[in-house]
Amino acid sequence: MAVTDEKADVVRLEGKYTAMIVCWLLGNGCLFSWNSMLTIQDYYGYLFPNYHSSRVLTLVYQPFALGTLCILASWEANINTRKRNLFGYVLFFISSLSVLVLDLATSGKGGLGPFIGICAISGAFGIADAHVQGGMVGDLSFMQPELLQSFLAGLAASGALTSGLRLITKGAFENSKGGLRKGALLFFAISTFFELLCVILYAFTFPKLPIVKHFRAKAALEGSKTVSADLAAAGIHGVADEAMGKANEVERLSNKELLSQNIDYVVDIFLIYALTLSIFPGFLSEDTGSHSLGTWYALVLIASYNVCDLIGRYIPLIGCIRLESRKWLMVSIVARILLLPAFYFTAKYGDEGWMILLTSFLGLTNGYLTVCVLTSAPKGYKGPEQNALGNLLVLFLLGGIFAGVTLGWLWLIGKGW
Numbered sequence: 001m002a003v004t005d006e007k008a009d010v011v012r013l014e015g016k017y018t019a020m021i022v023c024w025l026l027g028n029g030c031l032f033s034w035n036s037m038l039t040i041q042d043y044y045g046y047l048f049p050n051y052h053s054s055r056v057l058t059l060v061y062q063p064f065a066l067g068t069l070c071i072l073a074s075w076e077a078n079i080n081t082r083k084r085n086l087f088g089y090v091l092f093f094i095s096s097l098s099v100l101v102l103d104l105a106t107s108g109k110g111g112l113g114p115f116i117g118i119c120a121i122s123g124a125f126g127i128a129d130a131h132v133q134g135g136m137v138g139d140l141s142f143m144q145p146e147l148l149q150s151f152l153a154g155l156a157a158s159g160a161l162t163s164g165l166r167l168i169t170k171g172a173f174e175n176s177k178g179g180l181r182k183g184a185l186l187f188f189a190i191s192t193f194f195e196l197l198c199v200i201l202y203a204f205t206f207p208k209l210p211i212v213k214h215f216r217a218k219a220a221l222e223g224s225k226t227v228s229a230d231l232a233a234a235g236i237h238g239v240a241d242e243a244m245g246k247a248n249e250v251e252r253l254s255n256k257e258l259l260s261q262n263i264d265y266v267v268d269i270f271l272i273y274a275l276t277l278s279i280f281p282g283f284l285s286e287d288t289g290s291h292s293l294g295t296w297y298a299l300v301l302i303a304s305y306n307v308c309d310l311i312g313r314y315i316p317l318i319g320c321i322r323l324e325s326r327k328w329l330m331v332s333i334v335a336r337i338l339l340l341p342a343f344y345f346t347a348k349y350g351d352e353g354w355m356i357l358l359t360s361f362l363g364l365t366n367g368y369l370t371v372c373v374l375t376s377a378p379k380g381y382k383g384p385e386q387n388a389l390g391n392l393l394v395l396f397l398l399g400g401i402f403a404g405v406t407l408g409w410l411w412l413i414g415k416g417w
Contacts, residue, residue, distance in 0.1 A: 027154020029198030088131030219383030277404025312367025
């Protein structure tokens, strides 16, 4: 018996580090295109100076993401996860390519027509995000926490990478004719290629990793119907067929019951992103005043946030400083509200250094608390319940983002728009 358990542990851990790398890349792909659009706000600010593009594009993105995920979360138990995630990554690729095509077709000219086109693409990014982020978090919630942490770190890394790439492309073309546009086009060409890579990784590599096959087979035997296509793609037909027959026999908690048992976690994740998105990126792009860094200032602030958000998502890997107490998670998250007056007075009276420090702290706490909540909540549930809870948490995460983006407009009160 001991030998059997030891073999099971070996199978379960086989390919773990490869899976963590793939999850990190897939997390990158989930937000790489959208972060690319946010990061080239200097270019869109030049093309569309009267439309508050950083705020409007985010406000367009969120209803599509939130509305789509509401539907997907309601029917999560019966949705083919493989088709759902593949659809999302393919849509990311097509939408990224569309940004390039639109800019080339209009020769980089502004105006209402191109702006409406960019808004439509922003909505498509929202639909893709709902498919991928909810699907992947739900899928990884019944696997080892390190895989989910890697995916969440990848989400943050997309922001750090896009910020770094944008600084490089802006610097490379700054003194050339049409340099701003050239840098933005190169930037989105890289984004399009990366999304294609994610389609290939998810379709052909991820489902065949031993650790992924192990946990999906385990979830299937616990009654999950969402993993059958992924198991079939990995060549495990027997378990997939057995799971389909067993799914109706296994009882699981309903979404309503899961929500009532985890109400503090869903409020936590909602508040984290409502606070963060009320400041980032709109306030940082438009309301921090004029400083010696000129057009680089907003890019530096966004890069500071993204890098610290990424660092924050790795801190919970250090067990002794990972916050798991439900009480102290709530206290820490509510305390972040103090950042609102801190940003207001720093923008009004502080210099660049204080604003960069405050922005870095915003990113650090956002990343750290996100991983703590999303990896703690699914513990103790069966595979199908962990999948459902992962989808519900992402739904409230997107709800928090939408609330934060909406509240972000309050910074414009008294500024003539």
